[in-house]
Amino acid sequence: MPACLGSEDAWGLARRTSQAEVRAGGAVLRISTQVHNMAVGVTRVILLCLFGPFLCLTDGQTSESSGTQARQCYSFQHIYFGPFDLSDVNFSNVSCPQGCSEAVLSLNTGYRSSVTLVQKGCWRGPLTGQMLSDDKSLPPDYSVVRRCATDLCNANLQTHDSLPNLSPAPSPPTLSGTECYACVGIHPEDCTPEKSRRVQCHQDQSVCFQGNGRMTLGNFSAPVYVRTCQRPSCTIKGTTSPWTNIDLQGSCCEGDLCNRDSLTQSFTSASDTAAPRVPHVTVLLLTVSLLGGALGGSLGLS
Structure with missing residues (x-):
């Protein structure tokens, strides 16, 4: 197994991204990619750590470990609607043989409504990772995952201020003339037309969307x-x-307001419903790998 990369390593993942930054043992490697996002109009930062092809955040698993000193970590998970603030939360503690993790995953309508998953716990995972991103995709979302290796170190992601603004005003401040329902929730009844806001769409957004899916953050x-x-x-x-x-x-x-249908139906692929003149979608694939010990590897972008 490759060596552990220092006492505190952090990374984040954000869709529609302009910069990747890798931190390992105090050294910083950067990759810049020019990505233009007309809808969101903000730069997203990816902090990609050199850790595993999957994340497993657990609430309190211990392992038949191999002599690694266990760390005490905060344990917590919750779903928030709108901004979150953990400053007054009393977390439970768990023993974690491979360090601590904390992560946030947020989906936003782009019009000041969001669902956010927050989790803290144990870290487990090998040392490679990839991120697939599309700068033309909506609705906007953001994720950040942080790993650290000292006692109770997973307390950095405490408020919604750790996330970028996923509902910025359009620039230029013009509208498309289309009106749509806007809402996001974890139950169909959270997002009925009666409970949804009626919003004036930004200039480049001239159609309405309705759909369903699943948000996953570790386990x-x-x-x-x-x-x-x-x-x-x-x-x-x-x-x-x-x-x-x-x-x-x-x-x-x-x-206007055409996205009023049931959200429990089975939807076809959204790309199948788009007009024939849809432009080709460019997919950004960021690959980060570590070969050998700490800082002994290579960083690849493909």
């Missing part, structure tokens, strides 16, 4: 139901990585 997951504005291409590929995943299906429609 913690929840169903998700969403209505919002979309681009005519109707690209809905969510974050896909070894550590987090948002799997969405849905359809787009034209006309």
Whole structure:
């Protein structure tokens, strides 16, 4: 097994990203990619750590370990609707042989409504990872995963301020003229037209979207139901990585408030419902691998 990379290593994953940063044992390696995002209009940062092709965050598993000193870690998981704040939460403690983890996964309508999964616990996982990203995809989402190796070190992600703004005002501040329902929740009844907001869509979003899927963060997951504005291409590929995943299906429609159908139906692929002139979708694949011991590896972008 490769050596552990220092006492505190952190990484994050964000869809529609402009920069990748890898931290290992105090050294910093950077990869920059030029990605333009008309809908969100903000730069997302990926902090990709050199750790495993999958994330397993546990609430209190111990292992028949091999002499590694166990660490005390905070244990917690919860689903939030809107901003979260953990400053007053009393966490339980667990013993973790391979260090601690904390992670946040958030899905937003782009119009000030969100569902966010927060988890803290034990870290387990080998040393390679990939992130699949699409800068044309909506609704916006963000994920960050952090690993550390000292007692009770998984207390950095405490408030919604650790996430970027996924509902920025359009720039330029113009609208498309289309009105859609906007909501996101973990039950169909959370997102009925009666409980949804009616929003004026941003300039490049001239169709409405409705769909469902699942958000997964380590071994913690929840169903998700969403209505919002979309681009005519109707690209809905969510974050896909070894550590987090948002799997969405849905359809787009034209006309004001047309996204009023049941969210429990089986949707076809959103790309199948898009107009024939849909542009080719460029997929960004970031691959990070570590070969050998700490800082003895290579960083690849393909």
